[in-house]
Amino acid sequence: MSLKIDQDHYRFRNIVRGKIRDNLRRYISQGELIGRKGKDLVSIPIPQIDIPRFTFGDKQQGGVGQGDGEPGDPLGGDPQDGDGGAGKAGSEAGEHMLEVDVTLDELADILGEELELPDIQDKGKSSVVAVKDRYTGIRRVGPESLRHFKRTYREALKRAIASGTYDPGDPVIVPQHEDKRFRSWNTETEPVANAVILYMMDVSGSMGDEQKEIVRIESFWIDAWLKKQYKGLESRYIIHDAVAREVERDTFFHTRESGGTMISSAYKLCAQTIDDHYPAEEWNIYPFHFSDGDNWSMDDTLSCIEIMKKDLLPRVNMFAYGQVESPYGSGQFIKDLREHFGTDERVVTSEIRDKDAIVSSIKDFLGKGN
């Protein structure tokens, strides 16, 4: 049934997708995007656009609540801004924080559509061909073990009706030899497109929680997109300060170390991992490195560049470097990379100023379809 609201709804969808009314996009509330539940479900808040008004800054304000708790106890959850007075014409009992489930695939689709990401071109690495037999066809001859019961029955029924021997009162169908149908297989070849993402992150003292949050959100989306593009996607996580080590996903996002920064240590470990597990002929390899751009010394930066030139770039599809702005970092590293690889298509660099810049940075990384 068509409703009057459909038109308004359609316009709203288009605003959210950025097709029209670009100036409103920045008020689309972002919220937490990660929160995977179950198999491949993720909960995301429903997009809401705030119309900006003269209003109060929230945090100064606080509010009034009801329930248990001693002074100093956390409230738990983010209270909705406490404008008890506002509200619409007597509708709605208790507004809950709404979360809606979308499958990861749908999300990746939305992402691709939003950012107009091209599908990834295969770099000819899918030469390894897997052969697989699939039972997709039907034949008139074959072994009894592959007999297709339904098809056979149908043929027999057709014949019985056509020859006038079918009796609705006693609907017994006896299949004869020519009625029999058998499943048969077709041999399919499919290219194996295997991909690995190697995430590297600087966890030295200068990377704060906010910076890590940015890395976390960004890597989630990169994961989602590449998973959609490749069947067998693996992810590896490397953290480094002055030394690098491989860690679990969870550790990757929550570690806080201090101390110096030697980026080359991570690149060495990355090259090592590729050597050991991911032969370049068979794998599409995507190293992503996030840091605040503060390296220990120029010497170390030079050795990074050396490792990239010699060990990494010849094997990877793309080398991505994302620089998160932090109050402590000098932000020098991205400049060095640009100087050395300015024209190299395989190296993509992106500066991520704040959360809002994540979207454009993802586009930087994935927009080329490498």
Next chain:
Amino acid sequence: MPTFATKTGLPRYLRDEQERIEKVAASLGLDFFPVVFEMLTYDQMNEVAAYGGFPNRYPHWRFGMEYERLSKSYEYGLSKIYEMVINNNPGIAYLLEGNSLTDQRLVMCHVLGHVDFFKNNFAFRATDLDASGQVVDPIKSHGKYEPNRKWVDKLANHGAAVRRIVARHGIEKVEDFIDKCLSLENLIDPYSPFVVRHREEPEDEEPREVEVPRLHAKEYMDSFINPDEYMEEQKKKLEAEREAKKDKFPKERQRDVLLFLLDHAPLERWERALLGVIREEAYYFVPQMQTKVMNEGWASYWHSKLMTEHVADPQDIIDYSDSNAGVMATSKGQVNPYKLGVELYRHIEERWNKGQFGKEWEDCDDLDAKRHWDLRLGLGKEKIFEVRALYTDVTFIDDFFTPEFAVEQGFYTYAWSNRNERYEVETREFKAIKEKMLAQFTNFGSPFIYVEDGNHENRGELLLTHDHRGVDLRADYAREALASLVRIWKRPVCIRTILDGKEATLRYDGEEQTVRNGDA
């Protein structure tokens, strides 16, 4: 529209229910407009709810946004619309097809509470219309009270008018302008229907001579109490003030910024029409915002009373309690207006039944005596009916939110802790709770903003002032709101406010925003 208004009538058994419930409600003293219930499917319900309860509004994306939110949350079973009723005469309310009979009864009872409130609370008189559909002056008396409140028609007319403008100027342009108007929607003067803000001075008359008010004194004391030098000085001061005011525009600072813009901004016809629509609808929703707690509380009070004492069958009670509990749930970070309202009414009823009011009660320091205080006056019912007619949320809470009530209901205040980066319970001290509560309801949690000068610095710029009451404006939103003002005023716009404890003036000239500290 054909999809609507067809087959939305009630089935027989619900019409019977309605008749029965209305009879009971009226016998208990409720006094409501006739009520039309319509039966909707869930997507129709979501549509109507997205339009704020109206079957027809002007086209705008935010209704679509609301619709998406409602239908998603319905489809995923997160929430469903429990009741919806609009302030209109006759009252219009909606029932969801497929709800259990218990729920339909509950909704009917609740709705009657709302419609009684719409009819009897004074604030809603500001939504009375005259025969041509204009809002009438609510202060004038009417005789028998049967107001015209055909807002369903009026908002549908607004829709038609806006659609005509869209046909002429294109949806992009119109929607963009509506967004600008909406971002200024809260800059109105909620009490203006009940206050004379400025009196016309007859133009051709010479202004009266300045008179300095004299303190009353016996004749022989007069020259000491009102010394001549001082009187002369005051006179000069007043004259200077009047002189300065002479070229001031507007003469007095004006709270209704939208009205000022309608009267004085260089708008095209269609723009003026749109701004007028937005302003009129903003005023229509004011009483509902002013009485959210009272209104929901009143409706909840009556659904609970009607259901448990008269309407519900014994087998309904469990289902009823379940639904009722969902509505009354409290949360840690937000006041539930249903709960707060209903508890306040019950508290008032109990106090007036037991005579817990007046000077003697106030002066009593003996907690034990207070606890057992019962004069058996039985004035509770009378009192709550009076309160529902004469109060709005701010006065309601100010008068009846007592320390005993705050403790009984477990209220606290919370605040953002910079150290722990989270919201934390702040205190359970009564004064702080009440202050914060009142601050939340005052002006619906919007800042107080006035038009100060329409010819700022003699450059035709618009100067607003923000009456700072302890909380700063949200800076990025303020900038956008300024941008909307520039779009309408077509000259630079400034707002004088306080940021981080210092006076500051934000100015936007259409290209860049500047912040100047100190007085502009």
